Amino acid sequence: MIQQTIKDKQITYTINATATIPVAIYFNDIKISEENTPLNSSVDVNGYALKNGKYKIKIQIFPVFRRGDTTVSPEDIKSCQFSFGSFVRDRETGDILNPKTYSQLSLKAPDSPVPYFEQEWEVEIKDLPYELEGWSKGQNLSKMDQKELEKKVVSFHQNVREILNKGNGNTWADLTKKRAAETAVFYYSTPEQSASSVNENKTNVEKYCTNMMIPLEDYEMKLYAGGQLVTLEKKSHTMEFNNKSPLDIKGWGALIRKGQKTGAADYRILLYLPEGSNDFVIIRK
Incomplete structure (x- = not known):
């Protein structure tokens, strides 16, 4: 396509x-x-x-x-x-x-x-040349018990944080393969460009995330897309972060990597729960 x-x-x-x-x-x-x-x-x-x-x-x-x-x-x-x-x-x-x-x-x-x-x-x-499934077949998370949902979302984020902090690029690539596949479609990538992007993301995790992920804390759960998407975001303002001022990380994804010398980057993951499944899937960022 x-x-x-x-x-x-x-x-x-x-x-x-x-x-x-x-x-x-x-x-x-x-x-x-x-x-x-x-x-x-x-x-x-x-x-x-x-x-x-x-x-x-x-x-x-x-x-x-x-x-x-x-x-x-x-x-x-x-x-x-x-x-x-x-x-x-x-x-x-x-x-x-x-x-x-x-x-x-x-x-x-x-x-x-x-x-x-x-x-x-x-x-x-009017003129998109494609259609994507995305989260369209996802469960309505707003109808779930919100405390139980948050426990599940936090657990998923904790697992992903550990994967990133260990620099496990292969596991990260596997977790984000559906996101990567749809990104290739809406970004009009060739198969070669898509493969290069996946490899670059994997390499960046291995190179920059190892032992650089901050603790998962000070977050709040956010529902999007009419309740079909969920994520964790930082909830408090900061005047500076990791030797960079001003830097306000309020609203960033809760998975944050410190820069080698200064600043930071977030690994925001938008999750959906496919119909009939209990396992979250990373679909966007």
Whole structure:
């Protein structure tokens, strides 16, 4: 299917964002950007749209924690700009081709400061050349006992943390094979590119994660996609982390690797529970 998709049909849908204050972007009821981070880039949404259809975009704007702000001003909100569009990426050169803007996501700012700001829009995706199963056949986790669900989710994260901390790249590659297979489809990778990406991720775990994963703590469980996806995220703000300031890891995935000298990276795992199964599957990040 990937090979049959000619280049000008390899469409990537995206949300373009310009914000100098912390924002979080949700697509299809899934958080697709880190919280508490200004954005001046585009956020691809193909991985979270399983097929053509109508979807909701939600954007939240937060106070600047590192400044000690407790509210967001109308002026700050008005300074943020968002739009929904698409492009084609040349996988050989990385160039962006045929960029399009379908709608400006105009913000309706309040008249006075607010603790945080939130707004939603509906958009339509029409030209994806594929359909993905993703989590569409997953159980509705919101209907489960939430304490028991959290125990199960924490246990899975603890197991994955141990695998990463041991630098076990082969086991990590096996755990993420379904995610990798679908990523190859929505990223329009060739079989060679997909295999190279899997090998690179495996090597990075072996090289950078060994004995570098922080303890699994200070997390909260989050449900996404109408209750079909679940993950753990850090729940507390930080002013600095691992010799990097400012660095706020609130909202990151709970599996975090410290950098060799400074900073950090998270290994966010979005999990679903297939129908008739008791075993989580990693489907996105």
